[in-house]
Amino acid sequence: MSGRKGMMHYKMEIKQEAVRLVEEERMTYAAVADRLNIRKAARIKAWVWMHRREGELSFHKPIGRPMQTESEEREVERWRTSLDTSKRNICGTSSKPPLRMQSNLLMNTFTFTTMNGYN
Numbered sequence: 001m002s003g004r005k006g007m008m009h010y011k012m013e014i015k016q017e018a019v020r021l022v023e024e025e026r027m028t029y030a031a032v033a034d035r036l037n038i039r040k041a042a043r044i045k046a047w048v049w050m051h052r053r054e055g056e057l058s059f060h061k062p063i064g065r066p067m068q069t070e071s072e073e074r075e076v077e078r079w080r081t082s083l084d085t086s087k088r089n090i091c092g093t094s095s096k097p098p099l100r101m102q103s104n105l106l107m108n109t110f111t112f113t114t115m116n117g118y119n
Contacts, residue, residue, distance in 0.1 A: 012059045018044045019051045
């Protein structure tokens with residue numbers, strides 16, 4: 001069992017037998033599910049549909065997320081570094097205040113000087 005709770009991965013032989021029973025024996029999806037101990041008949045329907053669309057190759061697809069290439073890993077690391085820098089700037093841990101705080105300070109200074117006649 002893998003993936004979400006209750007999710008099953010069935011062997012290629014089970015999938016092939018299920019498709020054969022539906023197409024050659026003309027059994028219903030529910031009957032095939034009962035016979036092969038498959039939880040949901042909709043899964044068999046999906047296998048039959050994939051088999052009709054892609055043929056025998058539909059059962060040989062890799063399961064799961066593909067491995068990241070080295071360039072993708074470098075790009076992810078670059079984004080993480082950029083995010084860490086942004087977090088430091090927002091939290092005020094860098095030597096210079098964030099741009100938003102600089103603009104607020106300038107606006108407050110301008111307002112104070114014009115209202116008090118220092119212009």
